[in-house]
Structure formats: C-alpha cells, structure tokens
Amino acid sequence: MSKLRADELLFRQGLADSQKEAAAIIMTGNVFTTKEEKIWTAGQQLQDTTELYVKGAAHPYVSRGGVKLKRAIELYNCSLDGEVVLDIGSSTGGFTDVALREGAQLVYALDVGTNQLVWSLRSHKQVVVMEQTNFRYTTLDDFIYDKPTFATIDVSFISLALILENLNTILPTGSSVIALIKPQFEANRELVTENQGVITDPVAHTTILQHVCQFVTDLDYAIEGLNPSPITGGKGNIEFISYLKVGQTQQKSIKTLIEQAVEDSRHL
CATH class of the missing domain: 3.40.50.150 (Vaccinia Virus protein VP39)
Structure with a gap:
C-alpha cells in the first residue's frame, strides 16, 4: 500500500471534480473516513485504500x-x-x-x-x-x-x-x-x-x-x-x-x- 494526499484521494474517489475542489471541500471540515476519522488538511497523508465520504453530501453513492x-x-x-x-x-x-x-x-x-x-x-x-x-x-x-x-x-x-x-x-x-x-x-x-x-x-x-x-x-x-x-x-x-x-x-x-x-x- 502507498500513501496519498487527502485531496488527491478525495478526487480519485470521485467526490470532487478536481484536486483543487477536493482541497476546498476538506477545508469545510466535512470530510471523514468511513471509520469516522475527520480529515483536517488537504495535505494529510492517507493510505490509498482509505475510503472517504463527505458529510451532508447530496447523494449516497461512492461518486457523483x-x-x-x-x-x-x-x-x-x-x-x-x-x-x-x-x-x-x-x-x-x-x-x-x-x-x-x-x-x-x-x-x-x-x-x-x-x-x-x-x-x-x-x-x-x-x-x-x-x-x-x-x-x-x-x-x-x-x-x-x-x-x-x-x-x-x-x-x-x-x-x-x-x-x-x-x-x-x-x-x-x-x-x-x-x-x-x-x-x-x-x-x-x-x-x-x-x-x-x-x-x-x-x-x-x-x-x-x-x-x-x-x-x-x-x-x-x-x-x-x-x-x-x-x-x-x-x-x-x-x-x-x-x-x-x-x-x-x-x-x-x-x-x-x-x-x-x-x-x-x-x-x-
């Protein structure tokens, strides 16, 4: 397993349209892992298998x-x-x-x-x-x-x-x-x-x-x-x-x- 920046991972998982948008979403404080661990910064290093979600997202799917x-x-x-x-x-x-x-x-x-x-x-x-x-x-x-x-x-x-x-x-x-x-x-x-x-x-x-x-x-x-x-x-x-x-x-x-x-x- 390798590590990725949180904003890159959020983008790769289809929860943002770009890495820049992913960074902005993380700054709202609404991004969590499926283990309910809050993501604090766009540059936070995460295992590439970490699954993320956005609280209050308008849909229940893994990507928009x-x-x-x-x-x-x-x-x-x-x-x-x-x-x-x-x-x-x-x-x-x-x-x-x-x-x-x-x-x-x-x-x-x-x-x-x-x-x-x-x-x-x-x-x-x-x-x-x-x-x-x-x-x-x-x-x-x-x-x-x-x-x-x-x-x-x-x-x-x-x-x-x-x-x-x-x-x-x-x-x-x-x-x-x-x-x-x-x-x-x-x-x-x-x-x-x-x-x-x-x-x-x-x-x-x-x-x-x-x-x-x-x-x-x-x-x-x-x-x-x-x-x-x-x-x-x-x-x-x-x-x-x-x-x-x-x-x-x-x-x-x-x-x-x-x-x-x-x-x-x-x-x-």
Missing part, C-alpha cells in the same frame, strides 16, 4: 457519477434486477454502485486505468474488476463468468462510436445500454479548441448530437431516450444521457429527441 445512472434508470423506467452489467469506464465506481443497489446480479467494472475503483466495490463479491482493459479490444470470451446482458458507458477522451462498435459483438440483441454522450469528446478539434474544452452552445450541441445519433443508428442501435444529464461534467460541460437498444429498428423521431434534449439542457 452515480447520480447520472440513477436518473437514467428513473427516466427510462428500466430494471437492472438480475442483470449482468458491463460498466465501461467504471472509474471510482459510481455506476457500479448504483447497478448493485438496483439489483444487478453481477457487475464487470471495466476501465483502462488502474487503482481507481473504491475498496468497498473492489472487494464486493458481485463485482469483477477488469482494470487496465481497453474495451475496444475485448471479446465475449473475456467475460469469464456470466455474459453481460446490460451495459453502461461513461468514458472520456474517446468517441462513443469506438465503444459501441465493439459492444454490439458482446451484448445479445435487445439488450439495453445507458451511455453518456460527452460533446467535448465528440466535437471536431477546432470547436473544442475554440471553446477551451467547454461546449455550452445549444447550436453546437444540436450538431454534435445529430452526428452521434447518426453513428449510433448506423451501428445498429435504436435510440429510445435522450436527455441532459442532471449534473455537469468536468469544467461545467453539459452531458447527455442516452438509452439504447441493441439490434433494434429506430422507431422514435431522432429530430424530436435531439430538439427536446437540447431545449431541456438550457434549464440546467
């Missing part, structure tokens, strides 16, 4: 990412009870946490990084940790226990297209996918550079969502739902939640879905 998945489940009235969930881009485990709370039978927590998943999930008997794994190159044989029947996606610095392209070789036809769409990783480089990585313009969102929806349907997914995420991503970027079905014919009007999602995002 869980709020996004919980909202999607409510919006689309989907059940995870008994499902084998593939959590792509699991990070600290916000989506994995919600999946277990919602009755998932098993969760594959897959991430290209390492040592991010919180210990309570890493040691959970219903979680299979797949760290340092690039999903683009996985096959069905890599899932050595039960085969995935439901997928969640929260990835950064990569287009969703590269994930979905492989996912429909993993999931059976008719399976559900809840995927976050992050405009800053789907836009062309000029637009991202021009806006310093923060895209808030509704016109830009519309163009980006049109592009995303086109490749989603081209990859043989039906878009059942599209809504703004209830919380923003890093740097205040607006994100969108999508609800997809594998191997289904598109029934809903994509134009209407996009228009409503962009309009709703104006009120965040």
